[in-house]
Amino acid sequence: MTLSFLQAFLPELVVLLGGLALFFVTLGESRAALARGVALATAVVALLAAVFCLRSTGVLFSGAYRVDAFSQILKVVLSAGFLAIVLLSGRLPDVRERIQPEYFLFLTISVAGLLMLVSCVDILALVIALECSSFPLYLMVPMRREREGQRSQMESAIKYIMFGVAANGIMLFGLSYLFGLTGTTSLPLMAAQLQPVLGSPLTIAGLGLAFCGLYYKLAVFPFHFWTPDVYQGASNETASLIASLPKIGAVAVLARLVSLAAPDQGTVALLLTVLAIASMLYGNLIALVQTDFKRLLGFSGIAHAGYTVVGFVTLSEAGFASSLYYITGYMLMVLACFVVISRVSRDGTNVAIEELAGLHRRSPLLALTLIVGVFGLAGLPPFVGFLGKLSILTAALAKGHLLLVVVTMVNAAIAVYYYLRVVREAIFGDPLANAAPIRLDTPTRILCVALVVAIVALGVAPATVIDALSQSIAGLNLPVAGVTP
């Protein structure tokens, strides 16, 4: 009993123990290097543990916590992302050395929250895990160094907290409706008990409000306002975290919550359709005029959140699996962009698109990483972004959402323009006069190569991953249509 319990819970335990170790490190004086080492070790061990526990199953904590194929696959993805972010963080040039141990502590706690989030099948546990992953992020945003011309971190931190707390409040309010209707906090029970009252306005209001907390994490319209400002205000490394891992958690939970609405009366699908279209159009159109690369990624992130929501509109397992596959690919692609940002950046400052000029001369590997990441985001084959879009669109069209599919493709075409602007600077442009070649350390090289390989591999040979994802979704026994459209 205890052993299987441990085995099911191992990745979370590893990260929590790493967090504890980091807490002790923070008690000492200027132990930045040690904290970095501990975080790196935690990430490596967590990834190994997650892979080791890939086939574990179990129900823990009185049914509030379910370990199954779905959660375990996402834990592998999340710990891989964690490792990538620790490698990407490097020496954290824009965080004061004195508080770097705390930075790594918060990073680890946030990841622990996400690891727990994907296993939660009880709304209380879910809310707690969500907060556990959010609060450290609120603190990491203002940890950026203050300097001349860079004072926006406090403003963006306040924005991030205010929006986060408000979204969570709305989510709790919605969940209270659902609890009131069903008298249970357990999601599987709730799904069964909601069936008779599914069409009632109260259920739809409850569901619609409950989604809001996840819209906020995923940066879906109208909970997107924080995104560009926080990306710009936070240090590059923090932004890379905010842009990637929480979105995976949000999509995982969204899959559980949206499935409560099935079989749909049309209202929830309509709501999601409107939000998806609004996110895509808003994100893509405003991204067209951005000059700061991180802001551009922020707006493009809003658009990508829109693409992801398209998968949920279908209310089918195929759609959910596609969304998960897409957001996994998105994590890799956006991390590839952020590796480039944090290495091109001087002393951790923000990177304007013009500063990428001539990147192919300054560092061919970074240029390759950027090209793969950006063209992947643009949805070009043979990268993962293409197959992700294809599977989402197939699922959506199978359910007859032709208009949504056409709008999505129009948006993909619009997006190509601003991604090309990035490529134009990096590949076709000449370096600025004062731009020196960029030397990459070995971990960065490994990270770049790993990301490029993963983005291409997931785009060329996705069968294993996408099958595993769709089978794991099928294993959740969600009350939605089957995998095959």
Added chain:
Amino acid sequence: MTSAPALNSGLPLLSVLIFSPLVAAAGAALIGSERLLRWWTLACTTVIAAVSLPLWWNFNPATAAFQFREDHNWIPFLKIRYALGIDGISLLLVLLTTLILPLCVLASWRYITVRVKEFMICLLVMESAMVGVFCALDAILFFIFWEAMLIPMALLIGVWGGPRKVYAAIKFFIYTMAGSVFLLVALIALRLKTGSFSLEGMMGQPYGATFQLWVFAAFALSFAIKVPMFPFHTWLPAAHVEAPTAGSVILASVLLKMGTYGFLRFCLPITPHATHVFAPYLLALSAVAILYGGFTALAQSDLKKLVAYSSVGHMGFATLGIFVLNASGIEGAVLVMINHGVTTGALFICVGIIYERLHTRDLSAAAGIGKHVPVFTGFLGVFCLSSLAFPGTNSFIGEFLVLAGSFSHSKLLTICVVPGVVLAAAYMLRMLQRVAYGGTQNPDHHAIADLEFREIVTLLPLLVFVFWIGLHPQPFVHAMHATVLNLIQQVGHALPAAAAAVP
């Protein structure tokens, strides 16, 4: 002749052709010396061209079925298969691609001096994607190869191109990408109707009329941009003018064929009803393209622009032949595609040769070089005559067949496009006269060297094809005859079925 080999048996020749350029590119990435890189790429592309020749020998022209089939599971979740195969039309285009690539390497021997390694890798990746497009029998596989050409081609233009290269590269990329987004939607819609992405499975299905119209429209937009048909042609002159010689040759010889190939592979067999509905409009656009291309070429003073606009006219003949929807029209269209690949490719190489010597492509600056470079002028003369469809050269056969097909379709239409042939003679002879003889105020050209051995080797194979197709076109027509007849049948027969189907 023996029957076609069974599925997945024997050597997967098409896969070898698709992936060996990628292996060669990986090899090129490890080579440091520029000289060695050139030889390596030349050797690899030549070997690949040689490997592609068995396709010609072992191809059974008696059947319209796809041959050299390969079919493997790839992404079961999305019902995507790795399916390859060629018929008479794609056979010719695959061979055109593999045979033209060594010439591209030769043509860029001196022209490319910076980033040689990246250039050669781009060329090889392009070859892989281009062969893949012509071989794919799965819609998504096709689409992946189709889009995979975008990045290396944009790099070829944008990195090694002329003064406005970035503008041209971005314009090329955005046009093509914008065209292909609806192609993807149409493919997904077809997949949901037929249950798989198999191209053969999509053909000959009784789709509803409205559905066909929309699918055709999505296809046609994408392919018309690629051809390019008037009024979607504006990316072409920019891309041609700025691209390096090899880029122009690939663009003219192979990339433009993708559009017409798409019409033949997708529009005609999958949406026959819509093809009949839309054919008059596409014929009208083709006629406009022929005349517009001719008049615009007549007004150019930049040699490359002149050849680029002549491409618009020639491709107009190809689309004209396709949409008259009879055997001689389509066979003529395919021949025009091949001929345009040979002749226009050769003309771009000729322009590149002039540019390497004069560092300008201005027609008046090149006036009268014929006196000093007789061998070059001989080649140029033949290719110009070929381009204006002089009897005895390859283009004559193609355009004659197209016009014959068009004549039996509509006499009025044929009369409308005949001035295009005269225009071709006008602009080509104008160019030839200026370059070969010039006038009394020719610039001083006596220091210009005539063709060296490498350049002769580059142009000679194309010259052989000009006369081979011109004097003995039978083998080429024979190779695609069964395929074309089958295509005509698919377009003709599906009509009553489509009309009877419930949308």
